[in-house]
Amino acid sequence: MDVLVRLLQLLVLLLTLPLHLMALLGCWQPLCKSWFPYLMAVLTEKSNRKMKTKKQELFAQIKGLKGASGEVALLELGCGTGANFQFYPPGCKVTCLDPNPHFEKFLAKSMAENRHLKYERFVVASGEDMRQLADSSMDVVVCTLVLCSVQSPKRVLQEVKRVLRPEGVFFFWEHVAEPRRSWAFRWQQVLEPTWKHIGDGCCLTRETWKALESAKFSELQMERQPPPFKWLPVGPHIMGKAVK
Structure with missing residues (x-):
């Protein structure tokens, strides 16, 4: 790491020392767990307005993935406030999973606003350990802006593959690191130690596309997009799908 990056990291740490002491x-x-859902409720509403067309395009593909029951068994991993519900087609049976129980009241509101979906349950668990969900039990898994904050993207993707039925589809939309050696990447390095506390574990410099490429899905489609908010330190986004 550059000496300059280390010095700037130290400066940011000093400026936010009370936060780091509280974390220690x-x-x-x-x-953070209690107020983070309120922050996400604001940001996801703004994000959905900017990403509406892209999300409609991505999740429209769910329509043709019905299981034997004629419905789509869908797991939203890191469901948050339910920001994606409006984009799912009718006929989806939605299971929500998130390690933060404080999201449940926001989910209830989203559920009430999206009666075209059938809601199964809210599971409080991490993506690395979805033991409450059976093998091959899901037609679709959705994950948006989640892999940046998990402990192990590799383990999460292993669990995704486990719960997906054969030829089931994983849809994702994630922010990733800026290109290495760019000034934008250096700023991400500077801010990341503090941002992790503000963003509930969010890593700014995570190269998530590498984990997706290494997960050995039978098919992987991915496109890169600019970040929706220029004023946040999050980098470009990747959006796409992977087939088990």
């Missing part, structure tokens, strides 16, 4: 003492995480 174990005070910050419970507080």
